[in-house]
Each structure stands twice: as C-alpha cells, then as structure tokens.
Amino acid sequence: MSDNDTLDVKREKFSSFFLIEHPITINIVPITSDATNIDMKTFEQSMPYAFRISAEMSEIESQALRPFRNMGEKFEELIDYLQLQARKMDLMMSYILQQQDNEEFRATTQKFGGGGLSVYSSTQVNLGECVEAKLFLEDEAAAVYTYAEAINCKKIEDRYLVDYYFTHIREQDQELLVRASLHLQTKQLRIQKNS
Secondary structure: OOOOOOHHHHHHHHHHOOEEEOOOEEEEEEEOHHHHOOOHHHHHHHOOHHHHHHHHHHHHHHHHHHHHHOOOHHHHHHHHHHHHHHHHHHHHHHHHHHOOOOHHHEEEEEEEEOOEEEEEEOOOOOOOOEEEEEEEEHHHOEEEEEEEEEEEEEEEOOEEEEEEEEEEOOHHHHHHHHHHHHHHHHHHHHHHHHO
16 A cells, blocks of 8 residues: 555545445544554554554464365364364354454444455545544454545535545455455345255
C-alpha cells in the first residue's frame, strides 16, 4: 500500500478486492494522518500483540491439519481429535481478541474485503481522514489490526456510508480477510440454495 496513491487509485484498489455485505464487529479509532506516515515494519511493531499472533495461529492451524486430510479413513479419528484441539485454541484466541474490543469505538461493517471496509456513521467523515481499525472475525476466531483512510462518504437518509481503504495491513491479514469473505459468501450461497 502506498501513501502516495491518489484518491482515485485508492478507490480502485479498494474495489479490486471482493467485498461481501456482512456485519462484523469493528473498532474505528480516529488517528492523525501523521500517525500513518510510517513504514510497514514500524506499523507491525506498533500492533497490539494479540493481533500479531492472530493470523499466525490461524495459518498454523490450517497447515497442521492439511497433511492428514489425504491419509484416508484410518486417520479420521485422529483428524477429529486434532480439529477439536484446534477448536479449543480458537475459542481461547477469540476470548483473548475480544479483550481488544473497545465498546466506545465499536461499530459494525456494512461490507468488508481485502482492500477495506464500509461502515455507517452518524456524522459526516472527511475524505482522507485516517483511523485505526480492528476487525473481529468470530467465524475465523481471528482479528485484524489495520490503518485505514476514508475514501468515500455518501449520505443515505439520516446517516453516512463511509468506505475505508486499508493503508497499512499485513499481507497475511489481508489474505485472512479475503478467505473470511469467501467463506461467508459460500455460507450465504448455501443458505440461498437451500431456501
């Protein structure tokens, strides 16, 4: 992500990722644009520790179970056991991550994806306004910490729909958001198919 991108380029990058309409809990904390004038290494070092390990735990879990999936039926009980252990860890990680949720800054997404998120606001947000965003993905037992910038603010009835473009996000967190959005889309399609 480049700080030198124009507003149009940021909007294009935001839209280049699949966005799913789905409510997830987020925290949006206003920060100065000066705070975002840092490189990725400094950004990663400033992240709360729980967010740093969240994506890594999710990735380790998926890699650890992958070899067993192709070993046939005789390993099904072992796979079930390992999945139960992984689920226990997911529940513990979810609990730890929920401690990072600050009710004062809590909001719910209208949609999200690998390039950003959209959220309703009761007040107008200026384009270029920067925020610290924490996204809590309950279904994935994970959370993402990012810096974002307002790139659109559209009045809809008595509130505003604001699009935030991720200016600082780790690659593994972006991949996690992409996977989460695709998992949710699959669930939505199954529900539509069965109704």
